[in-house]
Amino acid sequence: MDDVMDSDTIWTHIDTQRSALADILDGLPADAWEARSLCASWTVRDVGAHLALSHAGMRELLGAAVRSGFRYNAMVRDAAIRSPLGHAEIVQRLRGFVGSRRTVPLVSEREPLLDVLVHTQDICVPLGLDHPMPADAAVVALERVLWWSRRMPIGPRLRDVHLVATDVAWQAGSGRRVEGPVQWLLLAAAGRAEARQHLHGAVAALA
Template sequence: MDSADVWRHIDSERAWMADLLESLSTDDWQRPSLCSGWTVRDVGAHLTFAHTPVRELLWPALRAGFRYDVVVRDTAIRSPLTHEEIVATLRSFLGSRRRVSFITDLEPLIDILVHNQDVARPLGIEHPIPPDAAAAAADRVLATPAPIRLWKPPPGVRLMATDTDWAFGSGREVHAPMGTHLLTLTGRLPVPRGRPGTA
């Protein structure tokens, strides 16, 4: 997937998230998300850090002992933004190609695809993940070195997409939509169980 397609998906998913968050009740903002320990509000706040300059992350990194997962969690939970400011910030990103230094275009894609599901699924909202975007995101997840990559690929299985040409691993074949495999690789869903050859 080329850069233009990556950003097209990012813009579409950011716009969808902004619209969804704007439509939620105050109670819905406080619901637990799929991201362990985070509310829907925390997920929205995290997504607003996509344009943050590195210098603004130095103090949070120092406070967290330079542990990547702690930095990510603390910046989201400590964010002072109101619900309205979170929505406005996400909308302000549309059309921009800016990203945090030292990452590729694919990191913002992973972030928005996965976090949209973190919010949508607990709210009972179906939001399909585009298969081509999910495949590009999954490949990047698998190529990301530790400690930045927070999840390990499931052992003993071969993940095979039913809606695009993608597969990874070796062992028992597990057939599912590409979006399901992306959520498995990012720790949101267990390895799908079902008879081989089914979604």
């Protein structure tokens, strides 16, 4: 199943989620910013800093690229952890992105949608904050994870898994069946081990 959501709707979801996350971050006490997120080795602050780099150009990322040996995942991690942005600046940047359709080089609008949906949960879940994903947007993001998994060996192996959403009419793949709400399927497919407890079936296949 391929997603059919148009670009305008995708950007509306991105704007809504960025604005909501800015409000969530703005209301956090200082110690919550230093809490561990679901994203391995990143604090809540690091995740927020990463999202605040969504409009970064190559010049802003050049130092991280050199330090990481031009390895993409290492560059992203380095840029977030070393970002000089303070809490208020992160919130301000996220709010400032609303209405813009700019992306970092070489990605579509589906990548910032995937980023904001997953990373918002990276922040909210460990802090015990309930912020459900819009199911239609989660389907688009999950389709994008599957698209990337067929091209790059990152995250859980998804080729021999039959993913079935229990809250929307969506399924993909073949093999061992894993089912649950699309939000948790997305997080598990994105490598968040904590999501597996919300799923049923051959959940170990997502390890």
